[in-house]
Amino acid sequence: MESNMSNAIPLCERSSREKGMVCIFGTGDFGRALGGKMLQCGYNVVYGSRNPEHSNLVPKGAEVLSHQEAAQRSSVIFLAIHREHYAFLKELTDVLDGKVLVDVSNNLKLNQYPESNAEYAAQLVPGAEVVKAFNTVSAWALQSGTLDASRQVFVCGQDIKSKQMVMEIARTLGLTPLDQGSLMVANEVENYPLQLFPMWRIPMYISTALAVLIFLYCVIIEVIYNYVNAGEDATYSIMISIPNRVFPIVSLILLALVYLAGVIAAFIQLYKGSKYSRFPDWLDKWMLCRKQLGLVALAYAFLHVIYTLVIPIRYYVRWWMNNYVITQIKNNSTAPFDTSYAWRSDGYLAPGILGFFFYVLLGITSLPSVSNIVNWREFRFVQSKLGYLTLMLCTGHTLIYGWDRFIYGPYYRWHLPPAFVLSLIIPCTVLCLKLFLILPCVDRTIVHIRQGWERHPKIPVPSMCENGKTTV
Numbered sequence: 001m002e003s004n005m006s007n008a009i010p011l012c013e014r015s016s017r018e019k020g021m022v023c024i025f026g027t028g029d030f031g032r033a034l035g036g037k038m039l040q041c042g043y044n045v046v047y048g049s050r051n052p053e054h055s056n057l058v059p060k061g062a063e064v065l066s067h068q069e070a071a072q073r074s075s076v077i078f079l080a081i082h083r084e085h086y087a088f089l090k091e092l093t094d095v096l097d098g099k100v101l102v103d104v105s106n107n108l109k110l111n112q113y114p115e116s117n118a119e120y121a122a123q124l125v126p127g128a129e130v131v132k133a134f135n136t137v138s139a140w141a142l143q144s145g146t147l148d149a150s151r152q153v154f155v156c157g158q159d160i161k162s163k164q165m166v167m168e169i170a171r172t173l174g175l176t177p178l179d180q181g182s183l184m185v186a187n188e189v190e191n192y193p194l195q196l197f198p199m200w201r202i203p204m205y206i207s208t209a210l211a212v213l214i215f216l217y218c219v220i221i222e223v224i225y226n227y228v229n230a231g232e233d234a235t236y237s238i239m240i241s242i243p244n245r246v247f248p249i250v251s252l253i254l255l256a257l258v259y260l261a262g263v264i265a266a267f268i269q270l271y272k273g274s275k276y277s278r279f280p281d282w283l284d285k286w287m288l289c290r291k292q293l294g295l296v297a298l299a300y301a302f303l304h305v306i307y308t309l310v311i312p313i314r315y316y317v318r319w320w321m322n323n324y325v326i327t328q329i330k331n332n333s334t335a336p337f338d339t340s341y342a343w344r345s346d347g348y349l350a351p352g353i354l355g356f357f358f359y360v361l362l363g364i365t366s367l368p369s370v371s372n373i374v375n376w377r378e379f380r381f382v383q384s385k386l387g388y389l390t391l392m393l394c395t396g397h398t399l400i401y402g403w404d405r406f407i408y409g410p411y412y413r414w415h416l417p418p419a420f421v422l423s424l425i426i427p428c429t430v431l432c433l434k435l436f437l438i439l440p441c442v443d444r445t446i447v448h449i450r451q452g453w454e455r456h457p458k459i460p461v462p463s464m465c466e467n468g469k470t471t472v
């Protein structure tokens with residue numbers, strides 16, 4: 001180890017002007033992009049290649065040698081080669097001994113191999129300090145100046161000094177290194193680039209399924225019913241009227257689902273009298289994607305607002321209003337001002353507007369740039385207290401919209417309840433359950449449980465005897 005490291009001064013000890021020599025194995029897309037970026041940032045780059053004499057695509061200023069010769073020139077070697085070709089590393093165990101070997105590789109599938117690529121490299125070259133890094137940065141991002149791509153470099157490895165060396169290089173390249181721990185997490189780090197919006201999948205599936213079902217439900221009771229019963233063609237409502245019923249319903253149900261997970265978790269803890277037993281897997285997943293559920297709910301609320309704002313310019317609405325006024329004039333009649341209707345209309349709009357305002361506030365505070373500057377208590381206050389207030393306001397908005405429609409027979413077509421009635425089931429259930437949970441006696445028990453109290457402790461809790469000694 002001494003002999004190999006001696007002629008290669010550690011990179012982190014060099015002056016800022018002279019950044020030292022970095023070796024890259026592989027003159028492919030990633031190797032070239034990384035080498036080019038390193039040259040721009042002041043490093044000297046030497047490539048290790050199978051065919052040094054045929055590598056004319058490498059960036060200007062870089063040398064290309066054999067793997068053996070190139071590895072001798074630097075204390076840090078980037079392995080820009082696919083895992084399937086790592087076998088040649090076995091022949092380089094001597095020259096790589098004590099050097100930092102940076103594995104940048106990715107796989108084609110999640111958990112493709114029993115061990116991570118970095119662990120595999122460490123098995124092939126036990127004397128090298130293998131560090132997993134740079135696999136989440138693309139060749140394109142490096143070439144395009146990393147301006148409009150993720151700058152995060154996840155780093156893991158056994159040796160702290162080696163990791164620091166790699167993190168220093170990442171920083172010099174304008175990237176943000178994040179220490180993820182030991183090489184045991186390399187598998188997780190290798191899975192990062194293969195995941196496709198993992199936390200968004202469940203919210204997207206749920207919202208799409210809800211939107212499709214409610215849309216079909218509305219088509220049945222508003223379009224097909226009218227056609228079958230009165231021969232009326234109401235198909236035009238498919239474009240705006242029905243979507244504007246679907247969006248708020250989906251939004252409200254999703255918002256209620258965000259809080260239902262926490263309510264179910266609280267009931268499970270109450271039932272088990274402990275916080276130390278695991279939640280079922282489905283609840284764990286549900287709890288983890290609440291932020292995304294809330295953001296999808298907010299997107300549907302936005303659509304509802306936009307669709308509502310265009311109502312006055314719709315042909316159907318303009319025709320209906322003109323026709324109403326003309327009919328009044330023809331009949332020489334006027335409609336008296338109905339105060340109770342005015343109250344009802346404003347009472348329906350006001351919680352809707354306020355609910356949307358708090359909805360947006362919830363969305364803003366869930367942005368990392370905002371949540372990073374509020375403390376845990378402030379975050380909980382906004383997401384929990386204001387969240388429930390938003391749910392109450394939006395539920396109130398729908399309840400007042402319903403008003404006498406809840407009991408008005410013609411709205412129950414083919415004995416099916418209007419869609420807005422369906423939208424209230426989950427929110428009202430969540431609010432009632434929450435009301436139960438905040439009863440002082442129930443709330444006290446939950447707080448105790450969350451502080452670690454157990455109804456049936458597995459390890460008996462010591463209690464004091466009369467003589468002051470503790471017993472079990």
Ligand code: NAP
Binds near residue numbers: 029083107136137140
């Ligand atoms: P690539 O264009 O196919 O280049 C791979 C290089 O590996 C070749 O140019 C070749 O270099 C070398 N090689 C091929 N067969 C070999 C063998 N049998 N033995 C020794 N060396 C061999 O692939 P790449 O896109 O640069 O990706 C390289 C690594 O970086 C992969 O592990 C990939 O997962 C990872 N990565 C790539 C990106 C990206 O955006 N491309 C992003 C993150 C991570 P020589 O001809 O010079 O020997």
